[in-house]
Amino acid sequence: METTQPTATERELVAAGQRLTVRVPGTSANLGPGYDSLGLALSIYDTLTVETLSTGELEFELSGEGADTLPRDGSHLVVRAIELALERLGFRHNGLKIIADNVNPHGRGLGSSASAVVAAVTAANALVPAESRQGRDWVLQLTSELEGHPDNVAPAIFGGLALSWQDREQYSSTRADVAPSVIPVVAVPDYELSTETARGLLPASVGHHAAAMNSGRAALLIHALTTQPEYLLPGTEDYLHQSYRAAAMRPSAELIAALRAAGHAAVVSGAGPTVMVLANGEAEAARVTAQIEAFTTENTPGVGWRVMTLAVDVEGATVELHRR
Numbered sequence: 118m119e120t121t122q123p124t125a126t127e128r129e130l131v132a133a134g135q136r137l138t139v140r141v142p143g144t145s146a147n148l149g150p151g152y153d154s155l156g157l158a159l160s161i162y163d164t165l166t167v168e169t170l171s172t173g174e175l176e177f178e179l180s181g182e183g184a185d186t187l188p189r190d191g192s193h194l195v196v197r198a199i200e201l202a203l204e205r206l207g208f209r210h211n212g213l214k215i216i217a218d219n220v221n222p223h224g225r226g227l228g229s230s231a232s233a234v235v236a237a238v239t240a241a242n243a244l245v246p247a248e249s250r251q252g253r254d255w256v257l258q259l260t261s262e263l264e265g266h267p268d269n270v271a272p273a274i275f276g277g278l279a280l281s282w283q284d285r286e287q288y289s290s291t292r293a294d295v296a297p298s299v300i301p302v303v304a305v306p307d308y309e310l311s312t313e314t315a316r317g318l319l320p321a322s323v324g325h326h327a328a329a330m331n332s333g334r335a336a337l338l339i340h341a342l343t344t345q346p347e348y349l350l351p352g353t354e355d356y357l358h359q360s361y362r363a364a365a366m367r368p369s370a371e372l373i374a375a376l377r378a379a380g381h382a383a384v385v386s387g388a389g390p391t392v393m394v395l396a397n398g399e400a401e402a403a404r405v406t407a408q409i410e411a412f413t414t415e416n417t418p419g420v421g422w423r424v425m426t427l428a429v430d431v432e433g434a435t436v437e438l439h440r441r
């Protein structure tokens with residue numbers, strides 16, 4: 118049976134005077150061979166507070182990453198995602214105040230756009246009456262549609278290591294727990310590469326040999342991340358995306374080659390240009406940090422790097438409702 122969506126004016130208004138805060142982790146997608154399917158939630162958090170108004174206005178208080186560059190109108194990604202989510206839920210708003218404190222750097226491969234849409238859709242879902250709210254699988258579906266791939270949004274929603282897949286237009290994900298000795302170390306360069314540009318560098322198809330090699334490594338990676346981290350180096354070998362993108366992030370590609378030659382499981386985080394190492398234990402994480410600092414000082418003049426030892430986030434997006 119065909120169902121018709123309510124028109125904009127038929128949709129119910131969300132109650133004004135509500136205020137809530139969503140905290141959402143950053144993510145690293147791909148992890149080497151898990152292109153568009155694997156992602157890890159990281160302990161680097163953006164905070165989004167949304168207030169519903171009755172003025173019909175959009176108000177913004179932006180701080181941190183993007184505060185000087187993001188739009189302050191209806192084209193802001195968070196507003197667009199909130200409006201789409203409300204529409205799907207059968208609601209509309211009559212004004213919003215968006216208070217965003219962004220820590221996750223933009224255009225670096227740590228899933229900032231995915232974190233933004235997860236925060237926005239989670240907020241919209243919490244603003245409608247309880248009987249209209251949907252579960253986290255609905256949030257996964259809508260945010261994957263917005264991103265075009267589920268590998269960042271899934272860990273941002275659920276935390277931990279997310280294994281995601283797609284059947285036609287249907288997105289699904291399950292979560293695995295990462296071995297406690299695994300420590301993500303990220304090196305974030307001061308240059309950006311948009312995900313859209315990096316996706317444009319990939320070929321339309323790859324050969325059967327590359328596909329077979331990649332599936333072996335992706336299977337090994339799950340075992341290495343969850344059970345036997347000593348296999349992280351072979352488990353993070355990729356045949357689908359990194360080599361095609363290397364020319365757009367030379368300093369990152371050179372750093373990865375040096376780290377892997379020294380035995381560390383270094384990968385391009387997401388579509389780059391951040392480099393992530395999955396270290397096995399604190400001693401390796403310390404050695405990795407020292408090697409990154411020495412290598413970049415010597416070999417990547419003119420590029421600034423921020424090196425962070427992070428943890429795997431296990432909570433995913435969380436919502437706090439503020440009572441008035």
Ligand SMILES: Nc1ncnc2c1ncn2[C@@H]1O[C@H](COP(=O)(O)OP(=O)(O)O)[C@@H](O)[C@H]1O
Binds near residue numbers: 219
């Ligand atoms: N918190 C945010 N609020 C609004 N827009 C955002 C936010 N985070 C990211 N974006 C948008 O997404 C772009 C970065 O997305 P993308 O190229 O996919 O890189 P990333 O790897 O950081 O997700 C930014 O330039 C900005 O337009």
Ligand SMILES: N[C@@H](CCOP(=O)(O)O)C(=O)O
Binds near residue numbers: 152227
């Ligand atoms: N699988 C995607 C992941 C993009 O991650 P991002 O953090 O760079 O947005 C891809 O490789 O394009």
